[in-house]
Amino acid sequence: MGWLDVLWNPVWAISTALLALVVRMQRRGRWDPHACTVRLKGKTAIVTGANTGIGKSIALDFARRGARVILACRSEARGTATLKEIREKTGNRDIHLRLVDLSSLDSVREFTKRILEEEKALHILVNNAGISGLPRQITKDGFDVSFATNHLGPFLLTNLLLDLMKRSAPARIVNLSSVNHVKGEVDFSHFHGENLTYHRDNVYNHTKLHNIICTNELARRLEGTGVTANSVHPGVVMTEVMRHYPFMFRFLFNCIGIFFFKSPDEGAFSPTFCAVSEEMEGITGKYCDSDCSLVLPAPLARDAALAVKDFEICERLTSKL
Template identity: 70%
Template sequence: MNWEWSDIYSHQLWMVSTAILAIIVRALRKVPWNPRACPVELKGKTAIITGANTGIGKFIALDFARRGARVILACRSEARGTAALQEIRDISGNQNVHLRLLDTSSLESVRKFAARILEEEKELHILVNNAGASGLPSKITADGLEITFATNHIGPFLLTSLLLDLLKKSAPARIVNVSSMNHWKGEVDFSHFRGDNLSNVMDAAYNHTKLHNVIWTNELARRLQGTGVTANSLHPGVVMTDVMRNYNFIIRFLFNLVGFFFFKTAEEGAFSPIYCAISEETEGITGKYFDSDCSLVLPAPPARDPALGVKEYEFCERLTAKP
């Protein structure tokens, strides 16, 4: 992906501004919900966390393991997934933690993963769609999808759709979709899914996918009314993770420099997803968007448009239908 220096400057200005805002907000905000103070146990529950080998996903998985859940790490890399698996087992003392390979950018991989889950698991109580990427060089996947859209949105959409019956059977159950405050900068253009009319501006594709995450979640929640399965989306915060691994050295250096002083740790970034997934306060709440302090906030206007939600869902169903 070719970026103009003006794009890079704009991106860095955005990061610095976000950091300054974070300082102000941290000084004024209430003390956020902390999972360490939450007594909820998950013994007898099964949870899947995508992208669980690193960052936020690994801390979500560790928290669930400590609570006694059967935890399935859905990871693209077998080597990194195996390392995370062993670490989580060692720290939590829970041996009922398992690795299953999943690449959300590939519909074939998603279908294979879901088929194995449906064959092996009798219940599924929590699905956390955490896996995602930013800064990917634009390319078209074997499924004819732009890779950021495939990884961040279509893969999670298909995975969730394939596991819905199991979630309903296991109700009460929760679906948690990790989005971003950057969804406010996103736009809805369904030609983007095929890689058409996409801007070269840094993070544009990522921002668009994060908006689609919230739109889809809200329509999904509407369709699940009365089933005992809830669906919510959230912003985990500006977090120090390896999400910037696809950027050049300068961008990564500046991100890490600013982040070292001002951004949340990956463990802190896991607080909001964990809150949505297990807390008693969010029981029965569905079709909502939470910020990084575990507070209910309004998402961007397109995510509040029911007609657009229907269009979004039906479009993604067509894209993921088997030929």
């Protein structure tokens, strides 16, 4: 039973919420980004979905460390508001907004083209943006919109920026996944919206499994380049990722979450740990839990042969014919 499922059962909801509180209290002091003295002056970082939630908190942390931060957002209005807020809070003026719609491969190509033209280096890439609970929608590229946004778009974006990151090494790629990947399945027809059940987080879970699988294969391919790639579960976080769910479901989640789930700032701890901590220097192809510890993901996510096949299929799907 996953964390979304428990909301439909009051007994499970209460017991799980209490457990989440205990775990949260125990793990709070494991790694504190505010106590981490690593500076990012002279470093460039890109954070997708940086106008809200976890992405915004990550971008704010990077800005405080002195990095040149590129906010990769779909909404110009919300992105501009976040840019102004981060500049005001940190005093760092080297914060910039670049628009990208990850569900569109053309938009991803336009975004990366501009990055390659304007940026001399890229040291950190955090693929944070994601959606959940959307009904069936097929993009103009022929993909399910959730798979396009959560996996294929970030996959293409990352691969188009790899040469720049190699030239900037040491560099780090951090892909946000979820503990819910354990409920995911691998069926390559899913990419095109076939054989999918559009019920609550089902599609989301599949995409999060693919995130880890392809991150592991990317890490293998990047060995010896000085670029690392890791996936991370940020925890159960109060963000806008569930804005497409029914009102009553969101209401229950928010009522419980106020007391027991992580804030966006707390949800940014483990992704930030992977992106900046000295402990993660040289570590690659790993899955980081919400308490900043390295753990084993689901068995499917560790299947090396499946990883090669998945990566090659994604390469073909995102190639410009």
